Structure formats: C-alpha cells, structure tokens
Amino acid sequence: SQTIHQWPATLVQPVGSPLSLECTVEGTSNPNLYWYRQAAGRGLQLLFYSVGIGQISSEVPQNLSASRPQDRQFILSSKKLLLSDSGFYLCARNPGQGNYGYTFGSGTRLTVV
Amino acid sequence: KQEVTQIPAALSVPEGENLVLNCSFTDSAIYNLQWFRQDPGKGLTSLLLIQSSQREQTSGRLNASLDKSSGRSTLYIAASQPGDSATYLCAVPLRGGGADGLTFGKGTHLIIQP
Numbered sequence: 001s002q003t004i005h006q007w008p009a010t011l012v013q014p015v016g017s018p019l020s021l022e023c024t025v026e027g028t029s030n031p032n033l034y035w036y037r038q039a040a041g042r043g044l045q046l047l048f049y050s051v052g053i054g055q056i057s058s059e060v061p062q063n064l065s066a067s068r069p070q071d072r073q074f075i076l077s078s079k080k081l082l083l084s085d086s087g088f089y090l091c092a093r094n095p096g097q098g099n100y101g102y103t104f105g106s107g108t109r110l111t112v113v
Numbered sequence: 114k115q116e117v118t119q120i121p122a123a124l125s126v127p128e129g130e131n132l133v134l135n136c137s138f139t140d141s142a143i144y145n146l147q148w149f150r151q152d153p154g155k156g157l158t159s160l161l162l163i164q165s166s167q168r169e170q171t172s173g174r175l176n177a178s179l180d181k182s183s184g185r186s187t188l189y190i191a192a193s194q195p196g197d198s199a200t201y202l203c204a205v206p207l208r209g210g211g212a213d214g215l216t217f218g219k220g221t222h223l224i225i226q227p
Contacts, residue, residue, distance in 0.1 A: 043219040044215075046215070051212075057213075059214070100212075101162035102147060102204075104157035104158075105156050106155060
C-alpha cells in the first residue's frame with residue numbers, strides 16, 4: 001500500500017497564528033515526499049520536497065517551512081500565517097526513482113481569516 | 114524551466130461522447146508523464162503513467178498517448194459518463210531526474226451532461 005494520510009482535512013486559522021500540517025505515508029521505506037499547494041484559481045505549486053530524514057529542499061521562498069523527523073512523516077509548518085497562505089495543501093510521495101509515478105494524499109483545506 | 118499547458122481549460126459535453134484532452138510541455142527531455150483526476154475538494158487520483166519510451170497507455174475507457182519529440186500528450190476518454198466529470202491534470206517531472214517533483218498544467222475541467 002502506498003497510502004498517504006493527511007490531517008486535518010479542513011482548518012480555519014486566524015492571521016498570525018501558527019500552523020502544523022502532518023503527512024504520514026505507508027509502503028516502501030525511504031520514499032521521496034512532497035508538499036504542494038493549490039490556491040484558488042491557480043495550479044498546483046511544489047513547495048518542498050524531501051529525499052530523506054532531515055533533508056528538505058524548498059522550491060519557492062515563502063512563509064512556510066517543512067520538516068521530516070521520521071522516514072514516513074512529513075510536516076508543513078508556519079510560525080505566523082498570512083492570508084496568502086490559504087489554499088489546498090497536498091502531500092505526495094514517490095519511491096525515489098524517476099520511472100515511478102507519484103501518489104497524492106487527500107489534502108488539507110486551509111483558510112486563513 | 115518546464116511549462117505545461119492544457120487545452121481546453123473547460124469542456125462540457127453530453128454523455129456518451131468520445132473526448133480528447135490535450136497537454137503540451139516545453140522541455141521534451143522527460144522521464145515520464147502522468148495524468149491525474151481531481152474531484153472537487155479532493156486529492157489527486159493517478160489515472161495513467163507513461164514512460165518516455167512508451168507511446169501510449171490504456172486503462173479501461175482511458176487511453177493516453179505521448180509524443181516526446183513534439184512535447185505533446187493526449188488523454189482519450191471513450192464513451193464518456195457523468196461520473197467522469199472532474200478536473201483532469203497532466204504533469205511531468207520538474208527536472209530531468211524524475212523524482213524532484215512534478216510540474217502541472219492548470220487542468221481541463223470536464224462536465225459530462227446526463
């Protein structure tokens with residue numbers, strides 16, 4: 001199973017509050033893990049990816065950070081949310097080899113008010 | 114920088130029609146191409162993965178083709194059904210390595226009328 005668990009499913013947070021979104025995956029060990037954001041009216045944007053524990057690459061400068069404390073756990077965080085952080089956040093995995101496809105989680109809908 | 118374009122942006126057709134969704138990408142040096150389906154408010158479901166050495170892949174009523182040299186892929190949906198209504202996304206690896214993440218088109222929003 002390549003199942004991806006994301007929680008919470010929906011979240012409403014005030015501006016300036018902290019954020020922690022968690023993603024855990026099942027299946028093969030040492031997968032590549034990814035955080036994507038889908039903002040209203042915009043396409044999917046890659047935010048972070050990780051090839052192993054403690055290894056994080058950021059694709060775009062922003063108000064968010066990511067961490068990978070365990071092989072199958074990927075966390076997206078913010079110290080102070082902005083209105084522009086609202087969106088649909090998706091976690092994804094890939095076995096780490098170029099010839100395999102990507103699997104996505106069910107996502108977290110974040111609304112910053 | 115790899116860019117993906119999907120045409121049309123939206124499509125509404127009556128049930129039973131055969132459909133073609135188009136995807137183009139700017140850098141032909143790709144490992145593979147993946148088609149996804151996204152229902153409203155939901156995550157992405159993988160439909161088909163085509164490796165760079167393949168010309169097409171089939172799954173049930175879906176057939177995806179890949180022409181790397183021209184930077185194009187098409188998703189063919191046969192005998193469309195109302196349950197096919199969703200947004201269809203095309204994606205290719207962000208960079209040549211294939212595992213650094215995907216870049217997506219903006220999708221085709223498909224409505225199948227009963």
